Amino acid sequence: MFLTRIRLNTARAGARKFLISPRAMHGAVTKAFAEGLPAPEAGARVLWRLDRNSRDEVYCYIVSPERPDLTHVVEQAGWPTTQTWETRDYAPFLARLEAGQRWAFRLTANPVHSIRRKDGEPTKVTAHRTPRHQLGWLLQRQEANGFQITAKPEERRRAPGDDYEVIVRDRHAHRFGKTESDGRPNQVALTSVTFDGRLEITDPGALRRMLTAGLGRAKAYGCGLMTLAPVD
Amino acid sequence: MSVLLLQLAGPLQSWGASSRFARRSTENAPTKSGLIGLLAAAQGRSRGDGLGDLAGLRFGVRADQPGVRVRDFQTAHHADTGEAMPVSERFYLADAVFLAAFEGDGALLEELHEALNDPVYLPYLGRRSCPPARSIPLGVREGGLEDALNGHRWLAAEWYQEKRKREPEVELGAWIDVREGETAHHELRDLPLSFAPEHRRYAMRGLEYTRVTVANPQGAPPPPVPAHDPIAALGGE
Numbered sequence: 493m494f495l496t497r498i499r500l501n502t503a504r505a506g507a508r509k510f511l512i513s514p515r516a517m518h519g520a521v522t523k524a525f526a527e528g529l530p531a532p533e534a535g536a537r538v539l540w541r542l543d544r545n546s547r548d549e550v551y552c553y554i555v556s557p558e559r560p561d562l563t564h565v566v567e568q569a570g571w572p573t574t575q576t577w578e579t580r581d582y583a584p585f586l587a588r589l590e591a592g593q594r595w596a597f598r599l600t601a602n603p604v605h606s607i608r609r610k611d612g613e614p615t616k617v618t619a620h621r622t623p624r625h626q627l628g629w630l631l632q633r634q635e636a637n638g639f640q641i642t643a644k645p646e647e648r649r650r651a652p653g654d655d656y657e658v659i660v661r662d663r664h665a666h667r668f669g670k671t672e673s674d675g676r677p678n679q680v681a682l683t684s685v686t687f688d689g690r691l692e693i694t695d696p697g698a699l700r701r702m703l704t705a706g707l708g709r710a711k712a713y714g715c716g717l718m719t720l721a722p723v724d
Numbered sequence: 725m726s727v728l729l730l731q732l733a734g735p736l737q738s739w740g741a742s743s744r745f746a747r748r749s750t751e752n753a754p755t756k757s758g759l760i761g762l763l764a765a766a767q768g769r770s771r772g773d774g775l776g777d778l779a780g781l782r783f784g785v786r787a788d789q790p791g792v793r794v795r796d797f798q799t800a801h802h803a804d805t806g807e808a809m810p811v812s813e814r815f816y817l818a819d820a821v822f823l824a825a826f827e828g829d830g831a832l833l834e835e836l837h838e839a840l841n842d843p844v845y846l847p848y849l850g851r852r853s854c855p856p857a858r859s860i861p862l863g864v865r866e867g868g869l870e871d872a873l874n875g876h877r878w879l880a881a882e883w884y885q886e887k888r889k890r891e892p893e894v895e896l897g898a899w900i901d902v903r904e905g906e907t908a909h910h911e912l913r914d915l916p917l918s919f920a921p922e923h924r925r926y927a928m929r930g931l932e933y934t935r936v937t938v939a940n941p942q943g944a945p946p947p948p949v950p951a952h953d954p955i956a957a958l959g960g961e
Contacts, residue, residue, distance in 0.1 A: 497955055545949050553954065580958045598952045659950070688950045719954035 493536060493586065493704050495719070496554040498562050498570060498577035502547065506568030510542075511550065514713035515668055515680075517542065520568075521552075524560035536704040539717035541600045544662065555582065555704060555717055586703065589696045594642065595720040600662075600686045602710035603629035617709075619683035623660040624653060626685045631656070633707060634691075638698030642690040658689030666713070682710045690723060726830035727872040728837055729862035730759070731879050733821040737791070737849035738814065741914040746812035750850070752790065753899055754822055755914040756783045756929055758850045762860075763826075763836050764919070768844030772920045779915055781828040784869045784900035786936055789880040791820025816854070821879050823862075827869035837864050873898050878938045885942040892943035895935045902930040909933050 500507040510517040521540045522529055529538055538556040545551070554560055562577045570576070603626045606615040620626045634640055642657040649655065663685045672678050693699055706716030738750045739758050760778045769775075796814040801807065826833065840847070840861040848854050865872060878885065878894065888894055902908045908930025917925040 495954060495958065543952070545951075578955060580955060582958070585958050595957075596950075596952065598950075598954075661947075661949075688952065719952070721952050721954050721957050724951075 493582035494554075494556055494559050494579050495582040495585075496556065496560055496562070496577055496579040498552050498554075498565055499575065500542075500550045500552060500565075500569050501571055502550055504569050507550070507570075510552070510565075510569055511544075513668060514666055514682075514684075514710075515670060517552065517714060518712045520562075520565050521554060521560075523564060524554070524562050525556070525558055526561070527558065530557055535701070537706065537711065539704075539706045539711055541714055541717040541719075543598070553717060553719060555719075557704075582704075586700045589693055589699060589720075591693050591696055593693045594723050595691055595693070596689070596723050597639075597691050597718055597720055598686065598688050599630070599707065599718040600684055600715055601630070601708045602682050602684055602713075602715040604683075604709055605629070619665075619681075621683065623663070623685075626663070627656070627658065627660050627687070629708075630658075630687055635694070636698065637702040637707060638693060638695030638700075639691040639702075640694050642692060656689065658687055660685060660687055662686040680713070682713060682715070684710070684713075684715050725827055725868055726833050726864050726866055727869055728826045728833040728864050729872060729876060730824040730826075730840075730860050731821065731858055731862055732824060732849055732856065732860065733789075733879070733881075734849045734854055734857045736794075736816040736818055736851075736854045737820055737822075738816045738851040738854055740850070741912050746810045748812060748814045750793070750815045750817055751912070751914075752817075753785045753787055753897075754824055754850065755912065756901075757914040757916040757926060759783070759824055759826075760916050761919060762847045763839070765845035766839040766843035766847055767836070768839075772918075775916055775918065777832060779917070781826040781832075782869055782901045782903075784825050784827070784873050784898060786823040786825075786873045786876075786896050786898040787820070788823055788878055788896060789819065789821035789884050790897075791817035794818045814851075816851075819881075821881065821884075823873065823876055823879055825869050825872045827872075830864065830866075833864045837861050869900060873900070874936050874938075876938075878940060882942065885940055888940060889942045889944050890946060891940055892945065893937050894940050894943075895937055898934050898936050899931045900934060902932050906930070906932070 536557045540554045543551045559579055566572050566576055603620040604617050607618050608615045620629050644657050665683050667681045670678050670680055708716050732754055739755045741751050741755050743749050794816050798812045798814055800809040847860055849856055910931045911928050913926045913928050915927040915929040917927055
């Protein structure tokens with residue numbers, strides 16, 4: 493596995509296209525692999541995420557089974573003569589993960605649930621819209637994915653429900669058209685949200701699987717990639 | 725030069741400058757005629773009295789909270805006979821707050837300020853059904869009109885300041901009388917010559933539109949994005 497980071501030059505029209513359209517960014521990430529994307533059945537898959545740290549500091553992170561070639565992204569939306577992308581081998585890092593370790597994490601995801609409005613109606617996948625429900629969605633998935641979000645010490649809790657070392661931010665509703673493989677037009681609507689927080693590893697195997705296969709839906713559109721950083 | 729400052733805040737205000745017949749519109753900000761009427765009423769002048777001293781003051785107004793335009797479709801009936809009045813459309817500004825200023829001779833402005841604190845006829849915001857929600861006079865201060873409009877704190881309601889908390893400084897629109905010989909951006913027939921009921925007369929007034937920047941007491945920059953560098957965890961290549 494490889495972890496890649498590329499910084500986007502937000503002054504360029506090409507970068508703006510990637511920033512507003514998850515579909516355009518998905519297309520660019522797909523074309524970074526000469527052999528095409530691996531079949532999803534293989535477990536590990538290509539995941540990507542946009543980190544908007546500030547107005548002009550935007551990174552795209554990619555986790556992939558193969559080494560990507562992002563020349564086309566640099567040409568359209570980067571600094572072609574001074575800066576390219578950084579790719580590091582992810583496997584040694586994944587191998588070092590052990591139960592009990594604490595890490596800072598960032599995850600952009602598409603939290604959804606299935607609801608029906610009245611009895612007998614088929615259920616429909618619906619986005620969680622409030623930070624409380626979006627966090628609830630993440631808390632429900634922590635055990636199966638081998639991590640536990642750190643509880644906040646009593647004295648730092650500011651309101652009821654503010655129980656964990658995590659913030660929910662950058663909530664976005666996207667809506668765009670796409671053409672299905674059979675040629676029929678379709679509308680995609682998705683809500684993405686970014687979680688920043690601290691976690692403790694409970695099951696390294698499950699966590700490794702999640703870090704390379706993603707969490708939740710809309711993985712093609714920049715959701716589901718969690719990364720870890722040292723806790724300062 | 726001195727400046728008299730007024731605040732105009734209320735659930736409804738209505739400042740007409742060109743209304744005719746059954747459609748009674750409102751401008752986006754208080755008119756000079758409306759405020760001169762308010763000052764003259766506070767002093768207890770009658771309709772036929774002279775207005776030359778008030779009309780000679782230089783006037784400016786700043787929109788601290790622009791408000792929302794609302795339309796009232798009025799179907800009034802005569803109280804005694806029950807006869808229908810002409811159906812009229814009335815426009816108001818709801819939830820607006822303005823800062824108005826008159827520039828001129830200090831003694832006259834002091835008199836007006838005292839009159840507003842103890843008015844002979846009660847003040848209203850453009851139409852008698854629009855009572856003020858706050859005390860109108862803010863005092864007389866030394867200096868020019870532009871400085872007074874630039875320097876005064878933001879008068880908008882706290883909920884409105886909160887709504888714009890992503891802006892530590894807000895830009896407000898202001899309309900100021902042009903000086904003699906300057907070119908006006910805009911003209912309005914709201915300089916009163918006479919309020920005599922048998923023949924009200926107004927002259928044209930030249931205005932310029934500017935923008936004023938004031939501090940937002942509720943302003944807070946967006947929360948910082950936490951630092952996150954996953955490459956650092958991987959060590960050197």
